[in-house]
Amino acid sequence: MKNTENEGWKNMRKVKMKLLEIREIAKDTIEMKLTDNYITEVAKPGQFISIALPNYTLPRPISIANIDRDKQELTLLFKIMGKGTNELAGFIPGAEIDCFGPNGNSFPLMSGEMTKVLLIGGGIGVPPLYYLGKQLKKQGIKVVSILGFQSSENVFYEKEFARLGETFIVTDDGSYGMKGFVTDAVTSVPSFNAYYACGPTGMLRALTTQLHNKTGYISLEERMGCTVGACAACVIPTTEGGYKKICHDGPVFAAEEVIL
Amino acid sequence: MKNTENEGWKNMRKVKMKLLEIREIAKDTIEMKLTDNYITEVAKPGQFISIALPNYTLPRPISIANIDRDKQELTLLFKIMGKGTNELAGFIPGAEIDCFGPNGNSFPLMSGEMTKVLLIGGGIGVPPLYYLGKQLKKQGIKVVSILGFQSSENVFYEKEFARLGETFIVTDDGSYGMKGFVTDAVTSVPSFNAYYACGPTGMLRALTTQLHNKTGYISLEERMGCTVGACAACVIPTTEGGYKKICHDGPVFAAEEVIL
Amino acid sequence: MIDLQVELPGLKLKNPLMPASGCFGFGREYSKFYDLSLLGAVMMKAATGEERSGNPTPRVAETSSGMLNAIGLQNPGVAKIIKEEVPFLANYDTAVIANVAGSTVEEYEEVATKFNQTSDVHALELNISCPNVKEGGIQFGTDPEMAKHVTEKVKQASNKPVYVKLSPNVSNIVAMAKAVEEAGADGLTMINTLTGMQLHLPSRRPLIANKTGGLSGPAIKPIAIRMIYEVRQATNIPIIGMGGIQTAEDVLEFLLAGANAVAVGTANFQNPLILPELISELPEVLRKYGFSSVKEAVGKAVIE
Amino acid sequence: MIDLQVELPGLKLKNPLMPASGCFGFGREYSKFYDLSLLGAVMMKAATGEERSGNPTPRVAETSSGMLNAIGLQNPGVAKIIKEEVPFLANYDTAVIANVAGSTVEEYEEVATKFNQTSDVHALELNISCPNVKEGGIQFGTDPEMAKHVTEKVKQASNKPVYVKLSPNVSNIVAMAKAVEEAGADGLTMINTLTGMQLHLPSRRPLIANKTGGLSGPAIKPIAIRMIYEVRQATNIPIIGMGGIQTAEDVLEFLLAGANAVAVGTANFQNPLILPELISELPEVLRKYGFSSVKEAVGKAVIE
């Protein structure tokens, strides 16, 4: 199944978002709540926004982790990885942040077709799955989540996911939850209609191999230039041949569609 | 008289200064009070400090406008001229600012030799004269000040200078004080032992010509690289031949020493 | 009223601002943000004879006030561009400049010949300077004789005005400009990117999979201004200037140095509305510095 | 213990960090901030045969992540430098590298001959790339034959190891490096500045009185890394790398690309303590990325 009909990026706009709250929810992991009346209205699970920080040449793509439409509130969860995210983590409530989006397509929700789905997140790949899980649950679909982290200090949003359904935490070093990788935990979930995964490429490669006979959707990352589909920086080879642009044709792809 | 024995720059250090207060005292003109326990201890009137703003390649030289040693407080007065000063004007109390200094030599005070001096400041050349005036007054020297500004909205520190002695304000457009240039006002001060001037090069050129038979000291500006005497960016030709470095051999020169 | 119009060979521009090639695709994406009819022109992404898939990823990296890219000429090929992309741009009231690339002189000729068949392309930009193709792209851009040769061939292959895009990776930019002017170039576009590299410390590998990439953005602006100024003194054909433009003041700086119009590349990425913003700000900046039209500002740097 | 020592022709360095020529005068000013014995070496400001007064002011301008300079070789002349400046540096336990400049081959020879007479200078840096002298300075740096010739002559005039400073304003940096290697250069220092220009809008004049200036700072780092990498692949003599270094990570990036030691120029201006800070931070950065010595990191970029 293809997701090309899913052209969420057609709604892109440049906006200023106001920072409401910011807090560290795990080691180097920041939760930001922002307010804006446009993106919170149109964005769908799986889309991301582009953050334009002063003094940087390129925008930072960050997935939408949650939206509260009534409150016009958008949640981002990000890890401090380099200069830009470090600077972003230093913003204080009241700050106005230049953004544009929502970028990319979104996770197909396929209401009616499914009764139970598996969400599989690795590290900072977890955030987009949260908004997705909330939407799926709202549609009456049963959600099971497997969240993998390096170590106990990196774990976040366990309670939030637990509210959506059964949730397994896995850590590389066993310091919290099960020891091992998300692929180990997947075997303990007996049956599901589809899976949605986001995380490091290595994890996605292992997962899509392990689950090759399941319907699956994966959300990808790549270094980006424009984040809107114009520069051809962020491509991924497809099984059909040729490339797709992650920022524009993705970030969500059917598992069998792309070559990791 | 030469001022080369006056090597204040030998005391230079890199310091972090904490911003205590910031306010706009005239159009685009900012007064900053900073605290630090080193520079407030060693700096002399006429010296400047170098402000290293994040994301800029070159330090911004700003004259020391006042020091309160007991409170360890340093005052800077600056005009928003470009990107750097604009950014600096946006700092809020509590911010830590990377600086180094004190840079350059200082105004010779010549206590004992003088009974009355004239301070002549043009626009953003006014600040270093304030700390100088305070020191002179403390030594029992009579201070008369002539401060020139473009227009009424640019006038600042009139009261502060008035506390030091008779003060004439001159504006280019006559919207405040006398209409005209500082050179016009100079003629109304009958006698004085020496003058100290700081302002645009055009003003200093006119002044030093007008007052060529008076002892005078002028403080100069030039675009700077290192601000410490290492790069030879900020030179001024001297009457003896060759160049002097404004950041290191100046910014204060005897009026007859340099070719403007 | 400040007059923003610019007339260049083959191009009647309502204003001097256009997106730089490769930074704007074929306009579809940014058309979601604003009406492309606002633009003076659109410089399309490079076209080659056949479809090209480009380089492996990562293809971009950020640097201080700049970025590196090694897209590697990914494009659907000239035929598909003419069939699917040019008609899209023809919907807008803006000039269309096609960027002609290739690995051989024959490929350049082929691409130029094909673009010659559509009246919806108003001028060609001859990309002899793309530093990312191993098969010779860079040589055309650094050897005056080769540049001259390919320019002559493309001029013969096409009736459209030809703007040659100069590479800054040369010892003598004036020699390059003169060579293509002699060969009949109608104009110049400059500058393309400077070749650079960045290493990723944990992996000890280049951040760009292609090893090196082209440096663009504000970091290179002083080099662009210098080269445009030098070339303006030595040649008579118009220049479309680019390299690090971010503000309307930057646009004026390029005009003063000698550019007749300007293109904006990298700055689109951080601000998708940069071009309409600059177009609306330019009149005020021209007025502030004493000009009543774009034309009037061109080459007005005072240099003794 | 991380080993920071580096041995290069004529230079036993306690660490690979030194100030770049022209950004540190003759060391006096920064000696107020810290003990120069901390430094691996000091690269002195350019010396010419006679005293030079340099260019008119303004001589510097800020650019995005960089700066332009056109000091114009202001210096008291080689004799005075040997008499007054070299003895000052000899007080410190650090290597001293003299920067040799000139307008003619004879002047280069003269300066080199003079420096040969003092044992307090440990190596020469042949500045064939200073872009700011009208009388030919730039030609030596962009023409391989001329570069070869002047290198040979200076080698003959002096027993001291000769490091040739390469200009990045060339089409082919490898050709330049090979030419001077063939001529007997003991090492290379690279890169010097890129020629740039900036206009001051209110006056419509160049911000630098000399019109153009040399671009330095983080803006040019990707170009430096690329050139050092290319030259490292093609030559065997050691490289002292420079161009935009600001952090200890930058130092490692230069080492990985192939530099044996590094110099810091522009970054001194914003932070007078940058060199001692980098020297103290480097061991931790080397350890973090898996190296136990500077030597071990040199040229270790993994590039297929």
Ligand SMILES: Cc1cc2nc3c(=O)[nH]c(=O)nc-3n(C[C@H](O)[C@H](O)[C@H](O)COP(=O)(O)OP(=O)(O)OC[C@H]3O[C@@H](n4cnc5c(N)ncnc54)[C@H](O)[C@@H]3O)c2cc1C
């Ligand atoms: C579609 C998408 C969604 C993402 N969602 C999230 C999220 O929800 N939470 C989160 O923590 N991170 C997310 N990331 C990764 C995030 O964009 C990077 O961690 C961030 O850009 C790093 O910026 P920096 O300035 O801190 O790092 P630096 O290394 O200083 O950045 C340098 C350049 O590299 C790019 N870059 C660095 N790492 C990555 C990366 N892993 N992926 C893409 N570009 C990178 C930066 O954008 C920038 O252009 C997402 C990435 C993509 C592509």
Ligand SMILES: Cc1cc2nc3c(=O)[nH]c(=O)nc-3n(C[C@H](O)[C@H](O)[C@H](O)COP(=O)(O)OP(=O)(O)OC[C@H]3O[C@@H](n4cnc5c(N)ncnc54)[C@H](O)[C@@H]3O)c2cc1C
């Ligand atoms: C010794 C000395 C003392 C000074 N004291 C004061 C003071 O007390 N109050 C005050 O308002 N200003 C003072 N100035 C001028 C002040 O340094 C500049 O206005 C300021 O650097 C402008 O920075 P910017 O980033 O806003 O401007 P930009 O134009 O963005 O700066 C670009 C570059 O040019 C330099 N520059 C720009 N204008 C000047 C200038 N007039 N003089 C020197 N360099 C300049 C900047 O430092 C920077 O390197 C002094 C200058 C010197 C040399």
Ligand SMILES: Cc1cc2nc3c(=O)[nH]c(=O)nc-3n(C[C@H](O)[C@H](O)[C@H](O)COP(=O)(O)O)c2cc1C
């Ligand atoms: C991602 C990217 C892709 C580019 N692709 C092309 C191209 O296909 N053809 C071309 O002539 N120039 C290409 N360029 C160069 C730009 O057109 C422009 O000359 C250069 O980036 C300098 O302008 P800027 O600093 O405004 O980006 C590309 C630049 C970037 C950043």
Ligand SMILES: Cc1cc2nc3c(=O)[nH]c(=O)nc-3n(C[C@H](O)[C@H](O)[C@H](O)COP(=O)(O)O)c2cc1C
């Ligand atoms: C103000 C200034 C003066 C310089 N003078 C010289 C010089 O006299 N001789 C020389 O070989 N290089 C000179 N350079 C070039 C530097 O030594 C160095 O090669 C260049 O600045 C790149 O390094 P950076 O980015 O760390 O500054 C000068 C650079 C600057 C900024």
Ligand code: FES
């Ligand atoms: S980042 Fe430009 S196409 Fe995806």
Ligand code: FES
């Ligand atoms: S600014 Fe470097 S010598 Fe004065």
